[in-house]
Amino acid sequence: MNDAAPIRLLLAxxxxxxxxxxxxxxxxxxxFAVVAxxxxxxxxxxxxxxxxxxxxxxxxxxxxxxxxxxATAAITARPGAPRVLVLTTYDTDADIxxxxxxxxxxYLLKDAPPEELAAAVRTAAxxxxxxxxxxxxRLMDRMRDPAVAxxxxxxxxxxxxxDGLSNAExxxxxxxxxxxxxxxxxxIYAKLGVDxxxxxxxxxxxRGLIRR
Amino acid sequence: MNDAAPIRLLLAxxxxxxxxxxxxxxxxxxxFAVVAxxxxxxxxxxxxxxxxxxxxxxxxxxxxxxxxxxATAAITARPGAPRVLVLTTYDTDADIxxxxxxxxxxYLLKDAPPEELAAAVRTAAxxxxxxxxxxxxRLMDRMRDPAVAxxxxxxxxxxxxxDGLSNAExxxxxxxxxxxxxxxxxxIYAKLGVDxxxxxxxxxxxRGLIRR
DNA sequence: CGGCCGCTCAACCTTTCGATGGATGCTGCT
DNA sequence: AGCAGCATCCATCGAAAGGTTGAGCGGCCG
Numbered sequence: 001m002n003d004a005a006p007i008r009l010l011l012a013x014x015x016x017x018x019x020x021x022x023x024x025x026x027x028x029x030x031x032f033a034v035v036a037x038x039x040x041x042x043x044x045x046x047x048x049x050x051x052x053x054x055x056x057x058x059x060x061x062x063x064x065x066x067x068x069x070x071a072t073a074a075i076t077a078r079p080g081a082p083r084v085l086v087l088t089t090y091d092t093d094a095d096i097x098x099x100x101x102x103x104x105x106x107y108l109l110k111d112a113p114p115e116e117l118a119a120a121v122r123t124a125a126x127x128x129x130x131x132x133x134x135x136x137x138r139l140m141d142r143m144r145d146p147a148v149a150x151x152x153x154x155x156x157x158x159x160x161x162x163d164g165l166s167n168a169e170x171x172x173x174x175x176x177x178x179x180x181x182x183x184x185x186x187x188i189y190a191k192l193g194v195d196x197x198x199x200x201x202x203x204x205x206x207r208g209l210i211r212r
Numbered sequence: 213m214n215d216a217a218p219i220r221l222l223l224a225x226x227x228x229x230x231x232x233x234x235x236x237x238x239x240x241x242x243x244f245a246v247v248a249x250x251x252x253x254x255x256x257x258x259x260x261x262x263x264x265x266x267x268x269x270x271x272x273x274x275x276x277x278x279x280x281x282x283a284t285a286a287i288t289a290r291p292g293a294p295r296v297l298v299l300t301t302y303d304t305d306a307d308i309x310x311x312x313x314x315x316x317x318x319y320l321l322k323d324a325p326p327e328e329l330a331a332a333v334r335t336a337a338x339x340x341x342x343x344x345x346x347x348x349x350r351l352m353d354r355m356r357d358p359a360v361a362x363x364x365x366x367x368x369x370x371x372x373x374x375d376g377l378s379n380a381e382x383x384x385x386x387x388x389x390x391x392x393x394x395x396x397x398x399x400i401y402a403k404l405g406v407d408x409x410x411x412x413x414x415x416x417x418x419r420g421l422i423r424r
Numbered sequence: 425c426g427g428c429c430g431c432t433c434a435a436c437c438t439t440t441c442g443a444t445g446g447a448t449g450c451t452g453c454t
Numbered sequence: 455a456g457c458a459g460c461a462t463c464c465a466t467c468g469a470a471a472g473g474t475t476g477a478g479c480g481g482c483c484g
Contacts, residue, residue: 014323015322017233017322021228021231021232022233025228112228152430153431153432154430164408164411164415167471176432177433179434182471189472194376196440196472197410198378198409199377201413363460363462378441380440389463389464394441394464395462396463397442398444399461407442408470
């Protein structure tokens, strides 16, 4: 399997230690070649445009502006783009769905053992999707109980509510009327089985529907 | 400086990639020797008891039961114990204070560049405290603004509010009148500089005053 | 095409929450 | 001892959020 052509990798993570760790783990594995590692999402987008990269290992949260999901979308939008494998600490619904919608080929958690990591990279390089067991489980749960699947707009509203904004502030931020915000909240309450904004935030954070 | 005796290190982190990264970063640096790396806090406590360890690099959050701060306390409680340098992704008040109270010699963030990491280990090995700039800043802020210290009762109330309970439910749970709960909340709002329960929960979680 | 669903908004009424004000008891400082 | 400061407790009232009903618009799918 791992014959002449190695899989060429680009690593994107803002933690120097993690970049060094990925290098150490993957370069000892046969059949992998780390082309470059970068500390920002912007640099990842730039370097992924060059030929000679098969798979990008992408963190989701960077210290700077651009998020990993945005970078993933920017990379996969181009023709002949490399595969993007998201590698992060977090397994919330919001993160996972954003990554998959952005075109990620796989989603791994950083606590994965090296063998699992290597296997996922090979799977991704072959163009098949690679999901960590915990992530796959969460997606199954979501499929099985569609009541807890908030719509994009609902998630957006609830996130702002969780950040402490009032209905009036949310409505201004999203260019909506307060009536619409209330309407969304009512639907959210029904889906989560609660009857107040704070309870909705608690339930949603517990289920990982919004980021903390 | 880095003459005959190298600084002997024990690494404790549940992420294999991070352990590999720390090994890679520190072993290339002269004057360091990694004695062992472990994936759990419990093993860190066990191995730190053996002689031949100068500094423990300790993560704060593990997948398992024991927290890094507990492990730190267990290690530093023993006479002739090695120095513990906490190395984590998070910089919330609660985490930092718990670590320092547990007897950590230093507190570093994982996004630190390798040189800073190496320098901090040398500082810690010499018995001096080593704080990341961001952490030092946060501590300064906390000193300057002592209003963010919630009382026991206030924390109790806010935690229940964060769990999604209404004032009526909180009052029943704590055997209070609703008026008392509201009164506590007003004080909490004043201390946190907010004016609603959801904003208070957001502010308190951001500062690590309550668990999520 | 007709129905389903997500998104948007309005008007009304009810409940809850937040603001204000005041009481008690403990602790520490002078 | 006396006082200041804080944590804890409680009551009342206007304001904000929640609940209800009803409705229009656009996309998706059988």
